[in-house]
Amino acid sequence: MLLKRTGSFYGRLVAKPEKTENPEVVLEENVTLQDQIENLRAKISLKERYNKVQSEEVEECRVGVSTLTNDLWTETNKLRNQLAHALDLEKQAVRNALRSHRSFQLALSGKIPDFAIAWLEDKVFDMSKRLNLLLDALACKRMKLKDSEDLVKLIENSPRPGTLKWEADSIKTCKTLEYAIENMRVKFESAQILHSKYREIRNILQDEKSYYAPSLRQLENQLNTQTRELDQLKTMLNEAAVFQNEALKNLAITEKEASENRRRRRRLMARMKKAVQKVLEVNLEKSTMAIINANQKKPFKYEHKYSTVADNLELGDTVVALRMKKLEIEKFQEKAKRLVESMRVPNLTYIPKRYQQVQHLAQQLNSEKRQKEETRDFLIRQRDHLLLIHSYLAYTGQKAEAEFKSSEAALQATNKDLKGDIDLTKKTIHHYGEIIVDVQLGLLSLNELLDGGAVKKKRPSNALSTGELIKLASMKITKLVNDINQLEIEIGEDSRFSLPAVEYDQMKVTRTTAVPPRLIRVGTPEKQDESDEEDYADLKVPTREDIKIKSAKIVSTGRMRRGLEHI
Structure with a gap:
């Protein structure tokens, strides 16, 4: 079945005529010609209504696809303009660098263009590596800062040590x-x-x-x-x-x-x-x-x-x-x-x-x-x-x-046992703390999924406790179950059908742009366990594959917004 976000009627399924569990077998010999004609007329009228509904639905889908295509063209043009602007800025920076850097002028004085281009590409390559290294260091520091902030919030929301x-x-x-x-x-x-x-x-x-x-x-x-x-x-x-x-x-x-x-x-x-x-x-x-x-x-x-x-x-x-x-x-x-x-x-x-x-x-x-x-x-x-x-x-x-030796031996044994108990208690506390953190992270992920997969760029100032997260997730799950039940009641179990998925040619939607070799990404360390909240890869120079992946993400987001994504 299809879901939609707007209140319009397009995309809503029409209930099929209910089928009886025990259909009666009607023999043509027992039915008169007039009755057969009436039945055919009824079927034709029903089919016409059904075809009319389908045509309306297809028209609405076509309108939505055209709107989405226009949006995508607009966004593509915007991105193309941004890319051209970035290239112009880079060219201007190169010209300024050649004008302002005496070493560049000395190195390229009297050189042919091919040599100058290769030499500048090497410089850009070196600068890209340095930039990637700095970006990776910045990403690591931001991740550490984020972990520290999460830990501080967890500590602030957790009960004070020694109160239990x-x-x-x-x-x-x-x-x-x-x-x-x-x-x-x-x-x-x-x-x-x-x-x-x-x-x-x-x-x-x-x-x-x-x-x-x-x-x-x-x-x-x-x-x-x-x-x-x-x-x-x-x-x-x-x-x-x-x-x-x-x-x-x-x-x-x-x-x-x-x-x-x-x-x-x-x-x-x-x-x-x-x-x-x-x-x-x-x-x-x-x-x-x-x-x-x-x-x-x-x-x-x-x-x-x-x-x-x-x-x-x-x-x-x-x-x-x-x-x-x-x-x-x-x-x-x-x-x-x-x-x-x-x-x-x-x-x-x-x-x-x-x-x-x-x-x-x-x-x-x-x-x-x-x-x-x-x-x-x-x-x-x-x-x-x-x-x-x-x-x-x-x-x-x-x-x-x-007496001292006996008491010392007893105290050493007691101290050893207590150290073992303390270590076991610390391990238990650490284990339960990890479980609590995992539960809180799972509840946060569940709440984000229940919110529709929207990415939050900023966390709320006051983090919720585990009980509040459980209550919030329970309320959202209850609401989702009620919505599904309501939709099932509205649509009906026997009237479910699926329209053929509309396939789009991404190459037609997004026009390919020639990327110069100097902008091709070099080998950089891959980041592991990246957060969905902040994508630090967007800060780097995009490659062809990055542009394709981003375009696919944009198309998928547009489909979800227009109610064309199958669930």
């Missing part, structure tokens, strides 16, 4: 992982610092390990030596104390005995004095009496003799006591001599001072002993404490290292 739920969840998961990785990195650095500190402490302890043992042994030897000296001094002190006690006792006894002896001597001396005085008095009296009685009679000799014997007896006891005391004094002197020798002093008067010195030295040695014992105990405690710290640090370091 799964994107927010992915971002949250990524941030959580980043925080965990950063936390583990800080822990790892802290563990490395602690590990280095532990190593330094261990090295210091190992270096000082050889120093503590000799120091302790030296301190123990000194302590043992001082202990032995202190024991000797204690022994000397004890002996001196014993000697001192004995000497004090002996001195006290000696002083007591001396005092008693003095008292006794005093008493004896007093008694002896009294006795002597008495004896002297008696002797004086006796002498006096003797002198008095010398003349009278002799003195009595026996009384004086008896008093002298008693005195001699008392004097012997005193001498014996003195001898005993001398023996005791000699024993005391021997003990004092031994004490002086043991105390190593010149005499007994230095013993108290030496005793004080020994006590002071004993106190100093005891204090030094206590200090060294405290130092030894402190060093032992410090060694034990350092060994405990070393053991604790080694244990905690090994434990922390094991």
Whole structure:
């Protein structure tokens, strides 16, 4: 069936008479001659009407073809004029180039026309190649610009990244992982610092390990030596104390005995004095009496003799006591001599001072002993404490290292899984994005086809979203289906027929023009996946084939506009 764009009646099909499904067979024997004549008249009238309609349709087609031919002739003349104008401009440019380019004039001075034409054709050929190269570069840049604009529009129309739920969840998961990785990195650095500190402490302890043992042994030897000296001094002190006690006792006894002896001597001396005085008095009296009685009679000799014997007896006891005391004094002197020798002093008067010195030295040695014992105990405690710290640090370091390695392995596995999930999510996003872009491009192409194949030179300022494109395509498809149904109802299923396609001789419609060799296209890179919206080949110098293709496009467009294209 034929479609038309105008509201005129030409091109509309006339419905054929409907055929009955079960036509009745009418025998000529049963039909009268008058009825047959009437039937023939009806058929003839119907055929005449049908032929009339066809003649009207053909006349309308002829008028349309003539109009199209006139339009094509007008456009061809216009294009021919444009081509002639372009050729004139080129000739003028050549003349101007020869006038303005000194190198051209020098190169062509004194040359024959054939050489000049060939030389200029070479120059034009070179310029054409440069022009083609520049046009290709311009086309590539425009395509990139168009792709960038489409991408920007797609990005502007697409939802902002991170607004979708799964994107927010992915971002949250990524941030959580980043925080965990950063936390583990800080822990790892802290563990490395602690590990280095532990190593330094261990090295210091190992270096000082050889120093503590000799120091302790030296301190123990000194302590043992001082202990032995202190024991000797204690022994000397004890002996001196014993000697001192004995000497004090002996001195006290000696002083007591001396005092008693003095008292006794005093008493004896007093008694002896009294006795002597008495004896002297008696002797004086006796002498006096003797002198008095010398003349009278002799003195009595026996009384004086008896008093002298008693005195001699008392004097012997005193001498014996003195001898005993001398023996005791000699024993005391021997003990004092031994004490002086043991105390190593010149005499007994230095013993108290030496005793004080020994006590002071004993106190100093005891204090030094206590200090060294405290130092030894402190060093032992410090060694034990350092060994405990070393053991604790080694244990905690090994434990922390094991925990860190396990957590690091777990985090690495988790990170690997999450990276795989992220890569899979990115691939999925990219896949769905490509699908969305393909769907949008398909919807745009579908909308352009539904609009009648019209080429839009400019895109709308605000691009439509996918949902809006789907709604628009659905509305257009629904409208197209309704139009087709309406046309089918108007035309009818059994009244479809097709007129023979009108063939046009393109060579008659478009007059061929001789193209000079210098305008023949040279080999240029073919463009792939060119957009239908912009034809950058029109910017280049047209060739014979380009002109033919363009003429065919013009003819096809004219047919479609006039409703002569078969669908």
